[in-house]
Amino acid sequence: MKKTKMSRRDFMKAGLLTTAAAALGPVAFKPTGLWAATPNLKGPIKVGYQAVLSGTLAGYGAFHNMGVILATEEINAAGGIAGVKLEVEFRDSTLAAPEAIKNARYFVDSWGADFLGGIDSSGQALALAPVMAELDRVLMVTHAATEKLTEEHVFKKGIKQVFRICTPTYQDSNAAAFVAKDLPVKTWSTISPKYEYGYTCWEMFKNTLTKFRSDVSFIADSWAPFGTTDFRAHINTILDAKPQGFYSTEWAGELISMVKQANQAGFFEKVKHVMFPVGAAMDVLEGCGPELPDNVWISGRYFFLYPDDRRNNDWVARFRKRWDHYPAYVSETAYSTFYAFKKAVEESGSKDTAKVIQALEGMTFESPAGKRVFRKEDHQAMYNVPWGLTVSNPKYPFKVMGKQIVIPAGECFNRPPFEGPGTKPPF
Amino acid sequence: MLQSIVHVCLAGLSAGMFIWLVASGLTLIFGVLRVLNFAHGSFYMLGAYFCYTFLRFMGENFWLGLLVGPLCVCAAGFAMERFFLRYVYHLALPYQLLLTFAFVLLFDDLVKIFWGAGSIGSPAAPGLSGSISVLGRNFPVYSLFIIGVGPLIAVAMWVFLERTWLGCIIRAASSDREMASAIGVRVPALYTGVFMFGTWLGAIGGGLAVPYVGLLTPGMGETIIIDAFVVAVIGGMGSLKGAFLGALVIGLLSSFGTRFIPTFDMFLTFILMAVILVWRPQGLFGEST
Amino acid sequence: MVHRYLTYGLYGAMAAVLIGIGLFSGRFMLYMTMKVMILAIFAMGYNLLLGRTGLLSFGHAAFYAAGAYGLGLVSLHLSSHPLLGIFAGLAAAFVMALVIGFFCVRHTEIYFAMLTLAFGMMVFSLIWNLRSITGGDDGLVGIMRAPLDLGFFSIPLRKANHYYFFVLFFFLLSIFLIHRIRQSSFGLILAGIHENDRRIEFAGISLRNYRLAAFVISGVFAGLAGTLGTLLESNTAPFSAHWSYSAQPVLVSLIGGIHTFAGPMVGGLIFIVLREIIERFTHNWMLWFGIILLVIIMGFRGGVVGALSGFAKQKKTASTEI
Secondary structure: OOOOOOOHHHHHHHHHHHHHHHHHOHHHHOOOHHHHHOOOOOOOEEEEEEEOOOOOOHHHHHHHHHHHHHHHHHHHHOOOEOOEOEEEEEEEOOOOHHHHHHHHHHHHHHHOOOEEEEOOOHHHHHHHHHHHHHHOOEEEEOOOOOHHHHHHHHHHOOOOOEEEOOOOHHHHHHHHHHHHOOOOOOEEEEEEEOOHHHHHHHHHHHHHHHHHOOOOEEEEEEEEOOOOOOOHHHHHHHHHHOOOEEEOOOOHHHHHHHHHHHHHOOHHHHOOEEEEOOOOOHHHHHHHHHHOOOOOEEOOOOOOOOOOOHHHHHHHHHHHHHHOOOOOHHHHHHHHHHHHHHHHHHHHOOOOHHHHHHHHOOOEEEEOOEEEEEOOOOOEEEOOOEEEEEEOOOOOOOOEEEEEEEOOHHHHOOOOOOOOOOOOOOO | OHHHHHHHHHHHHHHHHHHHHHHHHHHHHHHHHOOOOOOHHHHHHHHHHHHHHHHHHOOOOHHHHHHHHHHHHHHHHHHHHHHOHHHHOOOOHHHHHHHHHHHHHHHHHHHHHHHOOOOEEOOOOOOOOOEEEEOOEEEEHHHHHHHHHHHHHHHHHHHHHHHOHHHHHHHHHHHOHHHHHHOOOOHHHHHHHHHHHHHHHHHHHHHHHHHHHOEEOOOOHHHHHHHHHHHHHHHOOOOHHHHHHHHHHHHHHHHHHHHHOOOOOHHHHHHHHHHHHHHOOOOOOOOOO | OHHHHHHHHHHHHHHHHHHHHHHHOOHHHHHHHHHHHHHHHHHHHHHHHHHHHOOOOOOOHHHHHHHHHHHHHHHHHOOOOHHHHHHHHHHHHHHHHHHHHHHHOOOOHHHHHHHHHHHHHHHHHHHHHOHHHHOHHHOEEOOOOOOEEOOOOEEOOOOHHHHHHHHHHHHHHHHHHHHHHHHOHHHHHHHHHHHOHHHHHHOOOOHHHHHHHHHHHHHHHHHHHHHHHHHHHOEEOHHHHOHHHHHHHHHHHHHHOOOOOOHHHHHHHHHHHHHHHHHHHOOOHHHHHHHHHHHHHHHOOOHHHHHHHHHHHHHHHHHHHO
């Protein structure tokens, strides 16, 4: 893989894209806010981005990078941020917290980054939060989903430098419960990752669903350690319990393996109602191909067919033209991160951290995934991602969402102060 | 209950035989060359990727891919032994481990460069993609195939090592290198050959993983190599019979553990490994020296 | 004699450079230097076992993690006094090394390596699964550096340039202690075990006890590195106990040279600086790192320091011949 710092060839491609970009996204590129009046920003705006580029999840880093490069090319082709050039450096975060911290310190203290973005693992995000307070730069988290980041570090401890542009665990569990309450299922089961993410989501799913319906029970759970490739024993465990419904927060390659092995065991004929909160990830849809059955509930942090409006469809087309690939959800969150920074800088007329934080808090902005609002209290981006039933479509070589249900973020996300009555859905 | 136990057994058997396929090469190389090859997991990964590539090129024919792919990996094994490993046999253990570790890093990145960083969902094996009903629950035919292939390779290796002239020489060289050299065995060439054979076994494991795991990712060798180590140690370092039985123990233990002990964890397998090492360092089935 | 003064001169220069870095460098340089020093403590302690005693452990990350979690738990739940935390971390590493070492030192060579691997991974899965205590895979986060309260006055450690001198103190202390241990009769017996364990045994010395002592000492230094690393990064994670982390001191010692005193230090420097340099021009750091490792193993058998001092000696003999 190439370094993100743009090579000459990238610039030429960017040139070709300029026309398209300038024509297609005119609203976003118009100078607005304070900058329009006082265009006095100095030097390039530097964004340090990190995501996992090595090991079994390296594909996610590659998808992040596609979104990062596309955003950089488009923004610079249209005149940069507040008239100054955008510079990006991309580093391998691996999955280890010390590595993420080292990268962040390098970006800020050595390279001179104004903003940071990225981060896949929840552990890394939590470890980075106090460091961001020390470094005093805005970090936009684009993949890590733990609700502890925004609830505890941002809201309770007041680390204002951290924002999150992707949906957190609320989407995976609370929104799932909204869908599950209307299914004819009384007994639920799970195979989930044997780490915090898996435990938290299952717990939240159970709690929210129980509030809706008193007649459901949760009869089997089987936990797969990180790196599991053989799910056959887990699948047997679930089949023995004979549940009506199955919920699994397995994701990426492990979800692909599990789906294939479940298919071989005839799992989907026995368990009719299946929910995969991160099943709508591109790598999963493509990796499973036809082996992902129809009529499975899937969701993600963004799905390229939603919203079905001009902004999103144009973006998907531009993305496909640039990369010959459908955008993964991390591509979208990475891409939108840069437009969030752009808007915040142009509105505040400064790249000063305190001013940008002020601009970002409560800021509304348009992105391929639709309208996003950064909630002031916990810096969580509020936007809607659908849950949908898988269906075959001859237009695509993989399953896509057919019937979709949108649970508005305002309905299914926990609300500040996150403790006490009325903070957890249903409201 | 019977249905459940039978299926847990079958899952455990297939998991165990699958680990055995990978551990066999590791054990053979350690038994003869006395080198613990960290990069064996990389050969497994390369086997999977090469097999996948050839099956894509040759009209989705998995079996042809399985035939050709591992042979390519053998070439990598040859280069590694002939140009690097050969020069560290006389050095202390840490140097050998470090050398193989360097190859792990190297191969992981090379796979990313040539095949891309993303995971690749791989197709089922033609002819073996279905399932058959065992006591009213489906069991994949391909897993049955793995359960069959494992013992087959074990028997073939046993016949080769115990009943053929070449196998006899390999055994002689592994028990006393100087003596073998003195009676005219070209030990360096023999070592290269054994290393390539071990590589091939690892790559075959990878090739067979293409339909079994259903997924190729860079770094996929790192999860299996620890399992293979555990198996090799429990069975007795260098003992093929031990590795075979060790793989069965680990496969069944993890399968039953996952089903019947909700808190089951790799923890238990490492306790087993430690207890066996403390109590019988030569392993469950190794001969004491 | 000249050689000895040269060595002292080199160490003096190193201390001067390190103090200079502490006084005049930017935050990133301080951070990276602290990382090097902490890794060097880890590797120097480790090399007491590997280089002196000839035992290859693949589980020393467990003791690093014991130090890290010992400090983390005390700091979050009891008292954030750094010395108390470090003491707790060292105690945890000591006890763990004693227990694990008791079982491991019965064997040598590959069996020892595999046994330490098994114990190390046991600790890893324990940390991963005891969620209510260790925080599971999220680890312990937000461990802050409280001021170093010494009763009559207190030194703030929060800022990097303050904490730097705290780490530097422990780094120099570790060098001094490890040097003393190596030169003591205990250290010489360890070296003797490496040379010829039969002979040492005939001399009526219990091999096992000496190996255990070396194991525990190296484990405690690993724990010290763990506590300092945790204060530096403000968090701990289960991967600090993983076998891949245990491989780090092995790599570092081998890169620098296991038969030299300064080897692990130089190795730590090379390990961290090289990785940083490679990452500045390519995402394929593993490939380049692997290639450089190959060059070091094939070209510098005794590690970088071993090769350099060998080269220096050769030159010396050559010049005396003339």
